[in-house]
Amino acid sequence: MATSTGPRLIAFVEKRGAIFLAALMALIAIVPVCHLALAPDSPFHISIGTVVLIGKYLCYAILAIALDLVWGYCGILSLGHGAFFALGGYAMGMYLMRQIGTRGVYGHPVLPDFMVFLNWKELPIPWWGFQSFPYAVAMAVLVPGAIAFVFGWLAFRSRVTGVYLSIITQAVTYALLLAFFRNDMGFGGNNGLTDFKDILGFSVQSPGTRIALFIISGLTLMASFLAARAMAASSFGKVLVAIRDGETRTRFLGYRVEHYKLVVFTFSAMMAGIAGALYVPQVGIINPSEFAPTNSIEAVIWVAVGGRGTLVGAAIGAIVVNYLKTIFTTGWLAAYWLFALGGLFVLVTLAMPRGILGAWEDAQGRFFKARPKPAATNRPGPAP
């Protein structure tokens, strides 16, 4: 594609990307209308709870796209991407905490309740500046980015790959989990940050704010997809796939594999941070459990279920799996969620190695037999 001289400004989105973006557009337009314009007893009315729920799925979809960029395209199986999501979430949570001001239980103008409770006298340095929204947003991007950069610089330079890298990423998120559990760390210990009041002067509880957050999540998902897709379609993306399929060979072609991995890993972590920052005001809480290794593993399952190395598939996977999770974790089915998740993963691996999207496209291909098969897809091989 990069060699063609024709108009390729939008061509990189591809057909499935265009459908995905159109569907998101429709979702962003229809959901608020169904909530606001329809009477609560209408069968098409969408409750505010559902709006928040879908907004949450959209945040997960951003995380899935970020993960697919490193795993699906570059073959780096990160089992710690949830950590970047959580760090972005904490940055936003800290902003929201500082907005509470004197409305807290102890009414302290600067210190959040948990600090007053711990008898702290001054605001710890990491909390400085978080009364500013732009600063908090910048930190939600820069802190995950910086941690990913340092981690990646050390790991990729030492050529740590495959399972070893996955285990280390898992250890990193676990270490952060333990660290954030400690009260001394200054981030609210195991209770985390919650009881938020307002964001940019708007109440986080009000339906208007919730709908705005929902729309922003949708738009951010669209932007994330476009950025990731542009990256994948460029020569950079071709090198990523080359690294995934033959790292040594890529090196002998003169590419500094570690630099490419570092760029994509850092970018992906920043994207995960944004997802986390959007997630927290919608769910109203952030605590150390977001660092739990299982969260990161679940994100990998979303990507595998949706279709690795497709971006669109990753987002679909995140939405589908989390929808199933919502069904399974409410009511009498709750006890069976982990079995369902495990079963789903096994089923997809065996029956649909290219995920939901791959299976769908194969089925379409069979249906329209006359259409020639696409010349090449970035079809990933077996998981590393």
Place this chain on the structure above:
Amino acid sequence: MSSLTQSILYLDGVSVSFDGFKALRSLALTLEPGEMRAIIGPNGAGKTTMMDVITGKTRPDEGDVLFDHGKVDLTRFDEAAIAGLGIGRKFQKPTVFESHTVADNVLLALKGERGPFSALFGARNRIRRERVDEVLTRVRLLNERDRRAGDLSHGQKQWLEIAMLLAQDPKVLLVDEPVAGMTDAETEATAELLRDINRDHSVIVVEHDMAFVRALACRVTCLHEGAVLAEGSIDAVAGNERVIEVYLGR
């Protein structure tokens, strides 16, 4: 050191051992600019290790590995840097990027900026189609340009890999067993292709196929147990008593 050699590639006293096994024992080899050299030798003679040393994959325990008229000490660089200096390598097992198209494989190999930011925003995205097609024409793969590389036949993959070497436009090409698994006609075409490439590149070919080596019509070096056993024309080397002994295992 630089006054020592006018060779494009100069190896002297190179030794490598893995856990006590001596893969190379004080190996000496020189390649003149524009020369083609065939390396033969039984399994375990050190042919692949020699290539690993030249391309920076393996660091020698001792010895000199000099490039470009003795100006560059290759032992101080890693794989990517050495590839950047102008040494290209084709592996024994054809290793093309299977999920990319034939054209994209060549595109990735084409000479030019290799940095991630160039690939994201820069010159890497403005490479002209003709440059790719030029290379594909030379290895007779133009008709396959939009096929997935993984769908090519074994022989075509070998050629694609040679095309990728050509696209890199290195000063020295290291070609490991290019005709393994090829038909006679393909072998012949490959020999012709390599002779053609040799017109403007220095080439080292590692190969077992004697008919192929003969078709290359170049100087031959026979390695045995990590050192040079014999060197000269194909007839001289093939007639050398010690070479015969090593190959027949007496």
